[in-house]
Structure formats: structure tokens, C-alpha cells
Amino acid sequence: MLVHICCSVDSHFFLEKLQHDFPEEKLTGFFYDPNIHPYSEYQLRYLDVQRSCKKLGIDLLEGEYDFENWIDAVRGLEKEPEKGARCEVCFDKRFITSAKKALELGEKKITTTLLVSPLKSQEQLKRVGDDFHEKHGVEFIAVDYRSGGGTQDQSRVTKEEQLYRQDYCGCLFGLTMQREQQDKLMDEMFSPISGQTLPASIEERLEMYSYRNELEDKSIEYKIIKQKFLNYRQFNFKLISGKKDVLDAYALSYSTLPRKKAQGRIEFAAHNIHYFNREEIKLITLEFFNKQNSTNYKSVKELIYNPLSYEQELTFRKEINNTDYDLSPIIVVENIPDTKLTIQLDATTYEDTKEKIIIL
Structure with missing residues (x-):
């Protein structure tokens, strides 16, 4: 049969x-x-x-x-x-x-x-x-x-x-209607140009279940549990110097703006962190980013297309802000601009659940 x-x-x-x-x-x-x-x-x-x-x-x-x-x-x-x-x-x-x-x-x-x-x-x-x-x-x-x-x-x-x-049938159209009824972000459809594995994404689950199979092949006992956490998705980001000069810039994960846009200037700098005069925004140079993360990015564009993992970014964010709960924008640029800046950042945080393997 x-x-x-x-x-x-x-x-x-x-x-x-x-x-x-x-x-x-x-x-x-x-x-x-x-x-x-x-x-x-x-x-x-x-x-x-x-x-x-x-x-x-x-x-x-x-x-x-x-x-x-x-x-x-x-x-x-x-x-x-x-x-x-x-x-x-x-x-x-x-x-x-x-x-x-x-x-x-x-x-x-x-x-x-x-x-x-x-x-x-x-x-x-x-x-x-x-x-x-x-x-x-x-x-x-x-x-x-x-x-x-x-x-x-x-x-x-x-x-x-x-x-x-799985929590949906599998069909794109059924998923769309289901997420609309739940008033929930359809984050299954996110696929960043960087190839970065997003938290609670299908790609993350694929990695986890592949690892699960490896554990079973080695007869290692485990348990799959669920945990609640604050998830994040960034829809778009742009840094504009003056009226229309778009700069290469990278906003770290969990960077948010309540009104999706802020205008202002760098107000002061301390310990290689440059403080914007609006919305608790911080700018750092690529050189400082490389030094703190032991990386060797040649340009911000390279960072955009090949970023750190989410876990590494969160660790770095904590070093900058000394807290696990910060959502202020941290922006990496090659050089700190001495001009009026416009920051456009559309991103969201939301309660979510993800799976995790516990080795017994």
C-alpha cells in the first residue's frame, strides 16, 4: 500500500x-x-x-x-x-x-x-x-x-x-488567513538578505531538529522544551545624512524606534559611543565594532551581508548598554557624521515561543 x-x-x-x-x-x-x-x-x-x-x-x-x-x-x-x-x-x-x-x-x-x-x-x-x-x-x-x-x-x-x-497546514494562503485571524506577524515569510538565522524562524528549527537527529544517532538522551521570549523582526532601516545622502549603516538586532523615524544630531561621545539627541540612539564606528567583537569587517556593507549571529549581537548589545532589556537603536557606521541625520527604522518586538533542546 x-x-x-x-x-x-x-x-x-x-x-x-x-x-x-x-x-x-x-x-x-x-x-x-x-x-x-x-x-x-x-x-x-x-x-x-x-x-x-x-x-x-x-x-x-x-x-x-x-x-x-x-x-x-x-x-x-x-x-x-x-x-x-x-x-x-x-x-x-x-x-x-x-x-x-x-x-x-x-x-x-x-x-x-x-x-x-x-x-x-x-x-x-x-x-x-x-x-x-x-x-x-x-x-x-x-x-x-x-x-x-x-x-x-x-x-x-x-x-x-x-x-x-507545526502550527499551520503548510499552504501560503491558509497561513496568511490564519495569521490575519490571530492578528499575528507572519514571520515564517521573513528571509533576510544577510542569511542570518532569525530567532524562532523555520531555519532555526531546521537546525535544531537536525541537531536532534545527530543526538539520536549518538544515543544521547534529550528533551525538547518550549520557552517564551521577546522576538524581533526588522523590516527596513535607512540612515540619511543631510537631505538625501544615504549612508552605509547597520542597525543591531533589537533596535527599535517608536515612531519609525527620528531626526537630529550627535550630541556627545563617551568611551567610543556617540549619543544622538533623540530616542536614546547610539552610533559606533565599524573600527570600534571590530575591536570589541574580534572581527575584521572591511566595510559596513560587508557587515550588512554577513552579520554576527543573533546571540553574538545580543552579547555585544549588553556590553554597550549593560542590560538585557535595552531596545534602543545601536547603529554601526564607518565614520561618525557631523551633520543632521534622519534615521528611518521600521522594526517590531513581540511575545513569542520557541523550542530548545535540553541534554539529559
Whole structure:
């Protein structure tokens, strides 16, 4: 039986149940989910599915990540709600591809872990699956593992196996609507030009779960916990000298301005820190930055495209301000300008939760 897999949270419990209920069937997993966006989220979910299938002794195949074709397939349905017409088109596309893979492999049966997801309509899935059976001759196995306490069992398995528990279906459009309803920043879509790993980002989770797999390969016991913290995202930043001369400048992480703009001049300097006469803003030279961080940046532009890690920046920020709770802008420039300055900084801080590995 070919089993279309969407994520480990759905698949691990689902596959365990299939192994129990269909002991005569050789199960083959097929991870085909071109709807998942961004690609880093796709990589993270596939990584966890690989681990899950390895633990269950199930062969796993990966389908093509043809995201652009998926976008074309759902065009015009972007505003459809969860379980609406867009989802049905999405199921069609994934089932057709899965059915063709089943025929290619000589399989006569197919099912999908989407059946166990509380965000999906089982009736909708069964309708599409039965249609595939009629057209392609591949039987769709519509098992119901949600009822009778199944959802609770699934949650237990997810916790016991420390699976990656994503908090959105995977679709860009579903995510957009979900974050709008939550009135929450859609920070999954942030990808800085610097390539810096942002706190609580998908990239950070991908690094953490890769590390988790390394620990398991070495038989090192661990626990994944969650912690609340103050997150930060910088949307744009510009430093203007005089009326229109834009200077190369870098604003350290957790730099904020309440009104997104400040105008003024350097008022005084002390201990290589130059104090602006507005909004507690501080400017430092690249030379001082290099000295304090044991770095060798040749220009501020190089710093912009290859910054320190977030942890290193926060350590440096604490050295400058002698506190963990400072949100004032700290700006790195090559030379301190002796002109009127305009600082444009659009950034936000917000309560968030991230995962962390504890070695036992």
C-alpha cells in the first residue's frame, strides 16, 4: 500500500495504526507536498518524516517539490477558507500524483495521512479518493483513526516521540488567513538578505531538529522544551545624512524606534559611543565594532551581508548598554557624521515561543 504523507504529526500515529490493521501490507511512504511554503518549512517537515519512517521501519519516497505548478492549480482560489475549494484542488493534485506513483510501483491500494488531520474533511478526502479509484483503478483506503479517542492518542504519540508539531497546514494562503485571524506577524515569510538565522524562524528549527537527529544517532538522551521570549523582526532601516545622502549603516538586532523615524544630531561621545539627541540612539564606528567583537569587517556593507549571529549581537548589545532589556537603536557606521541625520527604522518586538533542546 502506498501511503501519501503530509507530516510526521499525522503520519507517525497513522502509520502505526496501519501496521496494526493491515499486517499483510508492505507500507511505502510517499512524501509529496508541493503546497508547503516556504521551502525551508518543506525541508523541516520532510526531515521529521524521514526520522519517523526510519523508526517505524517504513520505506520512504520523496515526490517532486513542484510548487509553481501547485500555485497554478489553485490560482483564483487564494481566498478560499480551510476545507474549501482550494483544499479540494490541492487534494486532487496530490492524489493524482500519488496514484500515478502507486501505478508506477505496481501498488493496488493507496491512502493518505491527511485523513487523520483535524484540519481536513474526511468526507472531502473520501470523495476525491473514490473518484481516483474509479479513474485509475487504485483503491483508496479511507480509514478513520480520529474517532474513538484517536485524536487524543495521536496527540500522545506526538508528545512521546517528540515530533515536530507545526502550527499551520503548510499552504501560503491558509497561513496568511490564519495569521490575519490571530492578528499575528507572519514571520515564517521573513528571509533576510544577510542569511542570518532569525530567532524562532523555520531555519532555526531546521537546525535544531537536525541537531536532534545527530543526538539520536549518538544515543544521547534529550528533551525538547518550549520557552517564551521577546522576538524581533526588522523590516527596513535607512540612515540619511543631510537631505538625501544615504549612508552605509547597520542597525543591531533589537533596535527599535517608536515612531519609525527620528531626526537630529550627535550630541556627545563617551568611551567610543556617540549619543544622538533623540530616542536614546547610539552610533559606533565599524573600527570600534571590530575591536570589541574580534572581527575584521572591511566595510559596513560587508557587515550588512554577513552579520554576527543573533546571540553574538545580543552579547555585544549588553556590553554597550549593560542590560538585557535595552531596545534602543545601536547603529554601526564607518565614520561618525557631523551633520543632521534622519534615521528611518521600521522594526517590531513581540511575545513569542520557541523550542530548545535540553541534554539529559
